[in-house]
Amino acid sequence: MPFGIEKLVHLQTLPIYVVKSSFSPRRIVSNLSGLGNLNLRGELKIKHLERVGQGSEAVQANLMNKKYLNSLGLCWGNDHVSRFMNPASEASTARFQERKRESPEPSQKSEMDADLGAEVLAHLQPHQNLQRLFVVGYPGLSFPHWRLPKLTMLVLINCRGCLQLPTLGHLPLLETLRMEGMAEVTSIGKEFYGENTPLIFPSLLELNIGDFPVLQEWSSMDGRETFPKLSKLTVRKCPNLIVMPSVLSLHYLELHDCNPRILWCLENLTLLSDLVIKGFTELLSLPGILLSNNCLLRSLKIISCRKLHSLPSELENLTSLKSLTIRWCEELSSLPLGFQNLTALESLEIGDCDSLISLPQEGIGGLSSLRTLSIENCSNLASISMKFQDFTALEHLTIMYCRCLATLPDDLQYLSAIRSLTILECPELAFLPEGLQHATTLQTLELRSCPNLKALPEWLEKISSLRSLAIQRSRQLFNLNTDNCSLHDFRHVSWQTRCRLQDRKW
Structure with a gap:
């Protein structure tokens, strides 16, 4: 941090404060006290709290009196707090790769680090006006009991030493x-919900739990209403979790x-x-009952269930379903006959299902609302x-x-x-069907890596709507019969030299 920043007593905006340490004759001293006199507003991220030598230094940061701070990030270790405090940045990253939402790598912490971390965090208690709190890499074994009645968002990442979750059920405005x-x-239980709280998590809308490798049981609170407004729940990387509450309000x-x-804990969801x-x-x-009880389901994704051999017949009850994605289910050999009942379906994506041999017409039909159909990497699909x-x-x-x-x-x-x-990449495909010539609305045709495709049909000229034609890596394609086709009206025509086209008259 710039030298003398602690003297800028009228400074109101300081998004990031990096803790640095220096050696005194007797101990290591951090610059955390530099925050003490600053009257900050808005957002503050404090990074590298592992550099704080004594818990008393955290007191000098004077966070409890910064009543105009509405967002606070506290980070030990590597700098990842910015990503968690900026949802827009995280969403941008997700556009380039499937959203893995990996947590930052934890650092090795000794018992001394845990005790010091707990003392530091306790003394960094913010003002009661705080609305958003992010804690990343905290090395302590437990969380302090803070009163934050206006908190709407709480994010706890890689607090790997903690033995139990903090008590949060009493927070009246917590939404995320x-x-x-x-x-x-x-386990997750009463220590999480809190005692003497008639309504538990009264405002919570979204809950995300991930990477709890030894979590076995997530119990509910009998006799007390829990999660009355929770609509979005994500549970990730909890391989030993076998008991969880059935939150009836989930959408x-x-x-x-x-x-x-x-999955069998969720049969009551509707x-x-x-x-x-x-x-x-x-x-x-x-479990078929999970589908039959949720007839309002609009989107269903089944991904990377490698031993899943079939889908339940109850799928036909999903008459409101608009999007269905099935990917990386290598043992899935067939689709249920009830597909024709999915009359609201607009998008169907089937991919990486190696055991799928055919898509029978009696199984998929009547999809009058379907707008997008994608069949990808089903290596044994023959018809x-x-x-x-x-x-x-x-x-x-x-x-x-689809190589077969x-x-x-x-x-x-x-x-x-x-x-x-x-x-793309259909090496056994030798010709295009005759019926395609009557597709009078077709605007874009792409043929890539189809080595057995030898010629495009003469009726290509009849597709007057065609505006984009792309042909690549089709070595046997010698003729493009386009004598009467108005290819000069195309907006885009591309071919690759390896197609060895001999007749191109435009």
Whole structure:
């Protein structure tokens, strides 16, 4: 920090304060006292609190009297607090990679570090006006009991030495709670909810629990109303958790890398609109009652359930479902016959299901609302015999990395709303179906890495709506019969030299 910053007594904005230490004749002294006289407002992040030599130095920071601070971040170790305090930054990162939401790596802490950390945190108690609190890398074994009645958001990351969670159920305005990296917590119960609290977590809307490797039981509080407003719950990396409360108010539920037994604790849920089940490597089947009880479900994602061999027939009850994603379910060999009842479905994505051999027309039909269909990396899928005449709303069709797929259905002519068709890495595909010539709304056609595709059909000229044509890595494609096709009207035409096209007359 700049020398003499503690003299700027009228300074009101200081987003980041980095703790530095220096050696005195008897001990290490930090510059934490430099915050004492500053009348700060808004947001403050204090980094590298592990450099504080004595708990008494934290008292001099005088946080309890900074009544205009509304957001406080306290960080031990590596600098990750900024990411957790800035949701926009975290969302931006998620656009470039699947959201892993990994916590910062913990550092090794001795018993002395734990005691000192607890003393430092206790003396950094903020003013009661604080609204958002972030604690990252805290080395202590327990949390202090602070009274923060206006707190709306609390984030606890990598407090790996803590043996139990702090008491939070009494906080009247807390809306968002995120806790990750609690390596020693084995149970969640009354110590979390609090005693003598008639209404527990009265305002909590979103709860995120992740990376609790030894957590086994998350109990409810009998006789007292708990989580009356909770609508979004994410539980991640809790492999030993087998008991959890059934929060009836939930609308969004996301479960990652957990024990399959946890699913049977959720049979009483009835209001779910979004359900994500991911990384259940030992899951063989989904409890059908979880689907049949949630007929209002709008989005369902089943991802990385490698031993899942089938989907429950209760799937047909999801008549409000708009989006269905099934990926990395290598043992899934078939789809239930009730697919035709999903009349509200707008997006269907099936990918990386190696045991899936076919998509039978009796299983997928009647999807009159479907707008996007994506079939990717189903290496043994040999046929797609769906009734495309039912897909009158389909706009985008993508088929990628289906190495055994030799033909496409001829009834593509019924795709009266189709705008884009993408075929990538289908080495057995030798020709395009005749019915495609009647797809008069097709605007974009992409053919990539289809080595057996030898020629594009003469009827290509009939697709007057086509505006973009991309052909790449199709070595056998010698002829592009476009004598009468107005390719000069195309906005984009691309081909790769390895296609060896001999007839290009535009």
